[in-house]
Amino acid sequence: MVVKPNKKKFEGVARELIALRIANDLQDGSYVNLGIGIPTLVSNWIEGRDIVLQAEIGMLNTGPLAEGDNIDQDCINASCQPVTELPGCCYFSDCESFAMIRGGYMDVAVLGALQVSEKGDLAGWNNPDRGFPEHVGNIGGSMDLATGAKKVIAAMEHVTTKGDYKIVKKCTYPVTAVGVVKLIVTDLAVLEVTDKGLVLKEVAPGLTAEDVQSVTEPKLIISPDLKEMAL
């Protein structure tokens, strides 16, 4: 099922810098939910900024990871990591947390992805390689977040470890939500999802638009303002 690879392997930016690029995109005064994986790293870059992080387990104003004596076993994020409280923190039930999410109160959800299509379909909850029936997998909060957030940013590696496309014409993996991704930030590029197709806005240092196109299945629209990734 997987579309076959591109031979060339490009040196992109580190996962921490994917997270930094996303942090730069977040507006002050916004409510943000960070998914598992690369998205979690975004929290390292927003310290001191006027951004409120929601933890879907039931917490607003989630602070940095807790260490040592700061660890409270009853205070964790959705990745089961102990976290700290920031001033203005509050707790609530998981049900209330998802009322906020579906209700449209999250300005941004940053989510990891196995595949993103040129129409902004997101596939991230179920890797069929694990061999379960198609409807059985770890959905967690991903579908509600992808559906409910005002803006969905996909944070991902540009290709799989085997070099297969992850940015595809049509998702071959089970989708999380249809047509929701607005911005894709990878180790190689920044892409905007538009009605006309994927617009290549930025490339990682040292790469060209042709390089990025060669590891991207759909035909890219090159932005007239194409520039190096803003880090």
Add this chain to the structure above:
Amino acid sequence: MDKVFASIDEAVKDIPDGASIAIGGFFTAGTPVELIQALARQGAKNLTIICQQMGPGNEDVTKLVEQGQVKKAIVNYPFYRSASRGANSPFEIAVRAGKIEVEVFPMGTFIEKMRAAGAGIAGFYTPTGVGTVVERGKEKKVFNGRPYLLEIALKPDYAFIHAWKGDRFGNCMYRKTAQNYNPEMGKAARITIAQVEKVVEAGELDPDKVHMPGVYVQRVVEVGRRTYKPGID
């Protein structure tokens, strides 16, 4: 009125074979471990277990799986994230062998199904899952130009919940993110058993800070405060 049970084994004694049981807890936080362990000792079979996950951060449910007590799991994040870690877990092995039926819902839908049951609502329309495998077999209806799926309320026979403090009327307070699924599961079930870290005298809980009005709780049992290390894997 006094809902306090002297022993945890007494509190789960009447659970029959074939019961459905909602179990609170989000990974390690707010998980009613002592009640799960009591259920393993009690031995009821053909159970439907309704909880977030069947293993990661909730190792005690594994015992129920190993003892063949579980017929079906209704979950939102059932498996270990790591495929290699999961491959050896008794739950994944049982699912692959077709010994346990699994029903997966998106997290928000999963808990809203129980909120609805507790509030006397038969079902609700949610935008979550439209265009995905989740919509299979479900009614789809368009409101204001947007499609929604009909999801049906889920009313468990029992709920196991964990709270910080409780009194003999069943009033409970949760602590921080250990609240998670516990309130709605406790409100949904026919019989809710609250394990609390401390049973306090009636009147000791600040009435303005009671998270869980006692009317929803049928049994209370004190388990003390267990310390554990948060984390999965």
